[in-house]
Amino acid sequence: MDIHDIAKISGYSSSTVSRVINNRNYVSEKARQDIQRVIKEFDYVPNEVARDLSKGKTHNIGVVLPHTSHPYYTQLVEGIMSAAFPAGYRIVMLPSKFDADIEMNYLNRLRRKAYDAIIFTSHGIPIKEFLKYQQYGSIVICHNPGDYNIAAAYAEREESYKAAFQWIQAQKYQKIAILLSRPYEVSSTAQKTFQAYRQIFNSNPDKRLLNTKITTFEDGYNAASQFHKENYKPDIYFTNGDDIAAGVRQFHLDNNLPIPKLIGQENQLSGKILNIPTINHNFHKVGKLAFELAINNEIKQLPVESEFIFRNQEKL
Amino acid sequence: MDIHDIAKISGYSSSTVSRVINNRNYVSEKARQDIQRVIKEFDYVPNEVARDLSKGKTHNIGVVLPHTSHPYYTQLVEGIMSAAFPAGYRIVMLPSKFDADIEMNYLNRLRRKAYDAIIFTSHGIPIKEFLKYQQYGSIVICHNPGDYNIAAAYAEREESYKAAFQWIQAQKYQKIAILLSRPYEVSSTAQKTFQAYRQIFNSNPDKRLLNTKITTFEDGYNAASQFHKENYKPDIYFTNGDDIAAGVRQFHLDNNLPIPKLIGQENQLSGKILNIPTINHNFHKVGKLAFELAINNEIKQLPVESEFIFRNQEKL
DNA sequence: GTGAAAGCGCTAACAT
DNA sequence: ATGTTAGCGCTTTCAC
Numbered sequence: 001m002d003i004h005d006i007a008k009i010s011g012y013s014s015s016t017v018s019r020v021i022n023n024r025n026y027v028s029e030k031a032r033q034d035i036q037r038v039i040k041e042f043d044y045v046p047n048e049v050a051r052d053l054s055k056g057k058t059h060n061i062g063v064v065l066p067h068t069s070h071p072y073y074t075q076l077v078e079g080i081m082s083a084a085f086p087a088g089y090r091i092v093m094l095p096s097k098f099d100a101d102i103e104m105n106y107l108n109r110l111r112r113k114a115y116d117a118i119i120f121t122s123h124g125i126p127i128k129e130f131l132k133y134q135q136y137g138s139i140v141i142c143h144n145p146g147d148y149n150i151a152a153a154y155a156e157r158e159e160s161y162k163a164a165f166q167w168i169q170a171q172k173y174q175k176i177a178i179l180l181s182r183p184y185e186v187s188s189t190a191q192k193t194f195q196a197y198r199q200i201f202n203s204n205p206d207k208r209l210l211n212t213k214i215t216t217f218e219d220g221y222n223a224a225s226q227f228h229k230e231n232y233k234p235d236i237y238f239t240n241g242d243d244i245a246a247g248v249r250q251f252h253l254d255n256n257l258p259i260p261k262l263i264g265q266e267n268q269l270s271g272k273i274l275n276i277p278t279i280n281h282n283f284h285k286v287g288k289l290a291f292e293l294a295i296n297n298e299i300k301q302l303p304v305e306s307e308f309i310f311r312n313q314e315k316l
Numbered sequence: 317m318d319i320h321d322i323a324k325i326s327g328y329s330s331s332t333v334s335r336v337i338n339n340r341n342y343v344s345e346k347a348r349q350d351i352q353r354v355i356k357e358f359d360y361v362p363n364e365v366a367r368d369l370s371k372g373k374t375h376n377i378g379v380v381l382p383h384t385s386h387p388y389y390t391q392l393v394e395g396i397m398s399a400a401f402p403a404g405y406r407i408v409m410l411p412s413k414f415d416a417d418i419e420m421n422y423l424n425r426l427r428r429k430a431y432d433a434i435i436f437t438s439h440g441i442p443i444k445e446f447l448k449y450q451q452y453g454s455i456v457i458c459h460n461p462g463d464y465n466i467a468a469a470y471a472e473r474e475e476s477y478k479a480a481f482q483w484i485q486a487q488k489y490q491k492i493a494i495l496l497s498r499p500y501e502v503s504s505t506a507q508k509t510f511q512a513y514r515q516i517f518n519s520n521p522d523k524r525l526l527n528t529k530i531t532t533f534e535d536g537y538n539a540a541s542q543f544h545k546e547n548y549k550p551d552i553y554f555t556n557g558d559d560i561a562a563g564v565r566q567f568h569l570d571n572n573l574p575i576p577k578l579i580g581q582e583n584q585l586s587g588k589i590l591n592i593p594t595i596n597h598n599f600h601k602v603g604k605l606a607f608e609l610a611i612n613n614e615i616k617q618l619p620v621e622s623e624f625i626f627r628n629q630e631k632l
Numbered sequence: 633g634t635g636a637a638a639g640c641g642c643t644a645a646c647a648t
Numbered sequence: 649a650t651g652t653t654a655g656c657g658c659t660t661t662c663a664c
Contacts, residue, residue, distance in 0.1 A: 047658070081384065081411055
């Protein structure tokens, strides 16, 4: 049952039926009634894929994510969806596992018109590569693209990181452990962290107190355990998540050790419960902006300020 | 630049080009080389939408969710994606806000071939309605469908709920507060909870200690505050999430009140940190099974057992 | 106001 | 092994 069947049965042409379906142009009241009656009677609905093909537009936005289940991504996706839904767009989830080949595959699917635009919440592909693909649809990344002319919405971390390190400095903490999810070489977040550190302390972070493979509570726990085994005893942990900081705390608690100072990120519930100072990156807003860039096909950079949220860990 | 252009330029027909692209049937080595050279030279890629239309298949699975950002949904989505990715399917997120009209809209998009199958992680539409739509593509729900012949993967909560209430009974707690997300009338989860309660205590839960509008930490906090204001003082809270239980705890902490016993659900990090007993519903597995039902077009029911995880809250 | 017909770009049955 | 052709189902231009 397609539009031609309806045309035949109602005695009009398929173009008139199309007009009725999309209420476009002028259609006589009689034709409209006749056609709508037939549509009702045969319970006809138009095929979305045929429409997409004909229009050259899918109303789908691809969203590339290395993994779900982590606050950065869930907040971002939620932000994107909150803007996409009212605009009549849908989100297609594209899991990447940080694998550049998989990412390239998705980028090629943009060329193939599988979606109208693509948002990279994270990317292993060099930014330069993206430039060639911009002609096929809008591409938005969620990191600072530097001088590259590519659409981006991202958390501006500098100031909040500096604020956090300034606070650490003011408290005169000496041994500063840093827990991150990915190594300096591949992670602009790690680079920003180091940069802020250097600006405040005029030195590099202590490599012995650095771990760049942390993504979960358990990872935080184990990292703390490792430092303790090596007898490093940090005064404070600057971590990549409140949940991570909670893992560090848990290790000390379980072993009856004094709990070091902690700084989290992402403004998660665990930080609120345990009164851990944190950094809120406002990813929800970043997601919203990313979506808007995607559909408006604007090549702009939109930084979103992060904020250091101080909490008095003593109160715990 | 479409398949016909490639055909013309290479001197073969579009069907031979199609064969090369999809490496199907027999194509002479020479033709393959000739055609592939032209494809390379003109940097041609096939259009995904045209292919979908022609094949009548999109490789997209719609996933309806009332909201993201809650553990039930994120775990479920992750489970679905973990199975969908290796199978070459993509997940289209369909936010519903618990609104049956929006859900119906998605169901109709299944008819319109916008996706090959649809998974309802939650549904306001009566199950009966789904039956009519099964002819248009496979429909999977994530709740027990009872006697209806519809595909379903879901958490089997009975035993774990009973185990939790049995434990409460064994401890001789009297005043049992219950916090849920949605009211008895519309929520099968609430119904299961009550049913388990009745089986253990031979009575209905105390309505004065019931709140069915709880979804966040803050809601838990406020519910506790409300009960306290009304001077009800529950011995124990049976809640719909570890985060919720943490909210209840926080209220008592902030007001220097003795912390009541707590039972959470979802096996969240907050429960782990605070040593709150919980119920793990294994939603990741439910999601995986839901996806498999969706693509295999099997109309089966697959319950997944939940487990009561006991923790000694005293240890906190 | 309505219809004919040419797309949109690919697939697959059938013919050779 | 390769080509012809009729789909897949809708939109849109142009003519009347």
